[in-house]
């Protein structure tokens with residue numbers, strides 16, 4: 001047990017999908033996994049383990065933002081022997097070329113998070129994806145005919161910009177594709193533990209065109225993203 005996970009040793013698979021939303025964790029397990037067992041309910045952050053095409057896979061909700069995600073990633077790695085983590089989530093597109101429902105394979109995550117600043121001091125650490133997972137995801141997506149783009153995200157500590165503007169111009173000018181709130185923590189902690197991590201994130205809204213996924217398209221895109229994540233682990 002850890003402060004936020006009540007599971008026993010061995011309850012989690014070595015491969016874990018990380019959605020933010022606990023309801024989505026349950027939906028992923030119900031939709032894609034067999035032999036599902038609930039392994040965590042602490043604070044409603046549902047964790048489940050099952051099998052996908054005969055291989056053990058777990059799903060653990062992380063909540064939103066780096067502080068919450070960092071708790072679950074740390075505890076999965078400290079106590080439960082997890083080896084590969086794929087975040088499945090949504091992101092806000094920063095340019096008009098990438099449309100809603102496009103899937104971002106996050107090669108790297110810039111961040112304004114204080115977690116990385118305090119850790120790396122004078123250095124600005126480059127939080128990067130595991131290359132093997134990234135390559136497999138890109139190949140698998142191409143075979144499946146999915147619209148994907150590989151590149152950098154920004155992991156922002158704020159969903160609502162306190163200054164009321166759009167603080168992303170300079171990041172956009174340097175090729176950053178989208179904004180979300182968890183990946184820099186995932187990549188940094190995974191690197192510290194020497195394990196593999198990747199974020200696969202569907203663009204759910206575009207900050208330039210203000211286009212948003214309809215509820216039906218959101219569901220369909222969730223199916224293709226989760227299947228991509230599971231096949232990447234296969």
Ligand code: HPA
Pocket residue numbers: 090091092093156158159179180181204205207
């Ligand atoms: N900001 C942060 N995270 C997000 C967004 C956004 O606009 N859209 C989806 N996840």
